[in-house]
Amino acid sequence: MKVRSIRSKVLIAITGITLLTAAAMAFVFYGRSSRMIEENYIIVLSQRTRLLTDTVDDMLKNVCNIDIKASCDSEVKEELEQYLNDKDEKWLNNISTRLRTFSKMDQAITSMYLVIPGERQVVTTLDYPVYRSGFKEDKLRQFETLCGKNDGPAIMDDLVHSKDKLLQFTEKVTGEDGQVIGYLCANIEEQNLRYDYLEDPSNQELGQIELIEDGRIIAAREQSRMGNKFPVKKYKNFISHSEVTGADKENIYIYCEGSFSGCGIFASVKRSAVLGDLAQMRKYIFGVAAVFGLIAMLAAIYISRIVYKPVRKLMTAMQSIANGEMDTRAEVVSKDEIGLAAEEFNRMLDRIEELIGQLIQEEKKKKDAELEALQYQITPHFMYNTLNSIKCYAMIHNEKEIATVIGDFVELLQTCIRKKGTFLTVAEEIQVLKNYIHLQEFRNGEEYQAAYEIEHEAEQCLIPRLILQPLVENALIHGLDLKNNRKHLTIEAYTSGSRLYMKVRDNGRGMTQEQIEELLKKKGKKTKGLTAVGIPNIQERLQLYYGTQAKLSLKSSVEGTEATIYLPVNRSEDEES
Structure with a gap:
C-alpha cells in the first residue's frame, strides 16, 4: 500500500506501535509465565527427587548395616563352623532360622543368603528351599569375583532362582582363624524398589525415573531395564555432579545421588507436560492483546484527524508558494509544534523576499565593480611598461646594476599584485x-x-x-x-x-x-x-x-x-x- 499523506503515516504508526507493543507484552508475559512455571516445577521436582534419594539411601544404609551385623553374628558363625566340621544339616536349618530374624529387621529385605563356597551350598531364609547344594564351581567363582569388586550394592544373579536378578549387599563371614568361610547376602528384589519408591502416584507425570548404581540401572519402571547400562554419554551433562538440574529442547532432567550408597535417581519429564496448563492462559493473553489492538486503531483514526488538520493547511500554503504566489502565508491554527512550524514558515518567506531584494542589489554592485576593475587594470600595465623602459635605458647607458635591480623589482611587483x-x-x-x-x-x-x-x-x-x-x-x-x-x-x-x-x-x-x-x-x-x-x-x-x-x-x-x-x-x- 502506498502511503500518500501524513495522516496515513500517523494512523499506521500508532496502530502498528500499539499492536507491536501489545503482541510484545503478550509474548513477554507468556514467556515469563512459562519460565516461572518451569523454574518452580524444577525446584519442586528437585526437592521431591532429593527426598526420594535420601529415603532410598537411608533404606540401603539400613540393609547394609543389617547385613554387616548378620555377618558378624557369633551364633551364625558358630553354627556354620559346626556344620563345616560334622556336616550335619540341622546346623543349616538353625542358620536359616537365625537369618530370618535379621531379614525381618527391614521390610525392604526380601531374603538373605549364606553362600558356603567350600561346600558349594547356599542357605536361604526362604520357606523352600531352606538350602541348596551342588552349585557349579565356575558359578561360585564368578560370584566371589563380583563380591570382591563391589563395596556397595550390586546387581547379582539369584543363585537359588537362576532366572532372576537381585540387588545384594554381600559381606564376608570369617572363622576363628580369619579365613573366609562364607558370604552373607542381603537381597532386595527390584520390584520392591519399583513399587515402594518409583511407582509413587505423585511422580506419575515423570516420563522416566530410574535408580542407578555404578553406571547400571538397578530399578526402573520397566523391569526389563534392570541391570542394563545407563546411557552415560547421552546424559553426561545431567549426571556430572551429585545433584544436577538441566533441560534440553524437549525434556527437563533431575539427578540426585545418595551420600552413603552412591546410588542416584535420574528423572525426566516432558516440557509439554509441565506447560500444558498454559494453553488456556495463552488464549486469554492473546485475546486481550487483540482487544487492545482494536481500541488502538480507533484511537489512531481520531488522533490522525486532529494532527492532520493544521498540516493540511500548511501543505496548502506550500503548494501556493510553489505555484509562484509569493504573497501567500500559512494559517496558524494551533500553538503546538505544527503551529510553530507555520510561524517559522511565514518568517522564512519574509526573509526570502528580503534576500531576493538584497541579491538584486548585490548583482548590480558586482557589475559596477567589474567595470571599475577593468578600468584599474590599465594602471599596473602602465607601471610595468614604465619600469621596463627605465630598465632598458639603464642597460643602454651601461647601468647594469640599476637595470638588474629594476628587473627584480618588476618581477616581485608582478608576484605581489597579480590576480591569477x-x-x-x-x-x-x-x-x-x-x-x-x-x-x-x-x-x-x-x-x-x-x-x-x-x-x-x-x-x-x-x-x-x-x-x-x-x-x-x-x-x-x-x-x-x-x-x-x-x-x-x-x-x-x-x-x-x-x-x-x-x-x-x-x-x-x-x-x-x-x-x-x-x-x-x-x-x-x-x-x-x-x-x-x-x-x-x-x-x-x-x-x-x-x-x-x-x-x-x-x-x-x-x-x-x-x-x-x-x-x-x-x-x-x-x-x-
Missing part, C-alpha cells in the same frame, strides 16, 4: 626570494650570504604565494641587522613522507623563548605591502588553507634563529583548493 593564482611552486617562490634579497642588498648597501638547499622532489610542490617572504624579511631586518661579521642566510626545502618542510635559518642575534611565544601568539593585521605581513599572517594563512595539517615553529639560540613550516605535499592547485 593563489599558489606558487617552491621553485617560483625561491626565485621571488632571490629577487627580494637582491633588492635588500641594493637598498641597504651590504651583501648577504644566501644559500639555497632545495630538494629536487620539493621544487614543483605548490605553496601559498609569498609564504616564505615574511620569514626572510624578519631574518634580514631583525635577525642580521646587528651582526658585524658575515651575514649568512640558508633557505631549505625537502619532502618527508606526505609532508613538505621549508626552513629559513640565519646566524643573527637570536631570540629568547619568551619572545618566540609572544610572537607566535600575536594577532596581526592584514595590510597591503611586503614589510607589514609577518608571522601572524603566515599562521592565519596556514590555518585557512590546511587547518591542523600545517604548522609554523620557531627555535632560536645565540647562534641564530630557525623558522620551520611544514604542510601537505601537493603538486596540483586543484588539490590545494
